[in-house]
Amino acid sequence: DKSKQEMETSEEKEQSKSEELKKEDEKVEIGEIRPGINLQGYCxxxxxxxxxxxxxxxxxVDFTSITLTSANTSYKCPDCEKSTVVSVMKVMFFNSEHSIYASDGSSHEKDYNYQRTYPIQSELTYTLKANRIKQHANSLEDLITRSESAMTSIEILNLVAELQKYGITVVKPxxxxxxxRLHEKINCDYDGDFNRVFDVGRFTILCDNKTKMQTAVEVMKKAEKFNLIVSEDKDFFEKQSKTHHRFHNIKLYVPKYD
Structure with missing residues (x-):
């Protein structure tokens, strides 16, 4: 009868809607992203x-320089620990100064961004280079001058203003x-190499809760909006630091004062 037909039609519509709703597949990756060159492939x-x-x-593969093609590789799998990762489909540079060159002539050279990912095409050969991040000053005095200029730059001031606008406290020495103090730190911690010290100029962000801190961190990671570059990202909030304090350390790079 008519009532039964309407019920069947309604059930068919509900079933159709159910079929339209597709769940998003969870992205699962094995292994840990660490500073330097990270290659993704299949074991x-x-x-x-x-x-x-x-x-x-x-x-x-740490900080190094390597040449590879997608299907002509042999890297140790983080799961089985055998050298059976024989194809690479992606490279991620993390917390490093890096360059990538492809055999078709394309390249991306001397990038200081804390994280960049590139697909690896099977028909090309690539040269990958990654070094530890460092300052590029000519002397300690030069480093101090550059740091002073960076800390008062419009780029940093705009970022700080953006954070403060949303109730985040920024403490700036x-x-x-x-x-x-710099001489002591450079000699004790960096074997006299002044280009390895980064906390010459610094500011501290204080947040009321973890969510606020997470938001502030993500805003700073979008530093290109302020003509800045995040050159290193170290999360010691979830992972305990050497000093046992919980914090998130981000190094900001002001290109015009490099």
Missing amino acids: MNKDCLAANARLPVWVN PKVKDTT
Whole structure:
């Protein structure tokens, strides 16, 4: 009868709607992203759980210079620890100064951004270079001058103003770290290399809660909006630091004062 037909039609519509709703597949990756060059590929070891599940794995090769083609590689799988990652489909540079060159002539050179990812095309050969981030000053005095200029730059001031606009407290020392303290730190911690010290100019962000801090961190990671570059991102909030304090450390790079 008519009532039964209407009920069946209604059920068919509900079933149709249910079929239209598709869940998003969860993205699963094996391995840890660490500073330097990170390669993503698939393990081919038949006795490896990640390989059998067809899960992509990340392989870190540290700070180095390498040449590779997608299918002519042999890297250690982080799961089975066998050198059976024989194809690479992606490279991520993390917390490093890096360059990438492809055999078709394309390249991206001397990038200081804390994280960049590039697809690896099977028909090309690539040269990848990653070094630890550093300052590019000619002397300690030059480093101090550059840091002073960076801390009072319109780029930094605009970023600070953006954070303060949303109720985030930004504590900024009246001046950069003094020369005596810098000499001590450089000699004790960096073997006399002044280009390895970064907290010459610094500011601290204080947040009421973890969510506020997470938001502030993500805003700073969009530093290109303020003509800044995030050159290093270290999360010691979830992972305990050497001093056992919980904090998130971000190094901001002001290109015009490099």
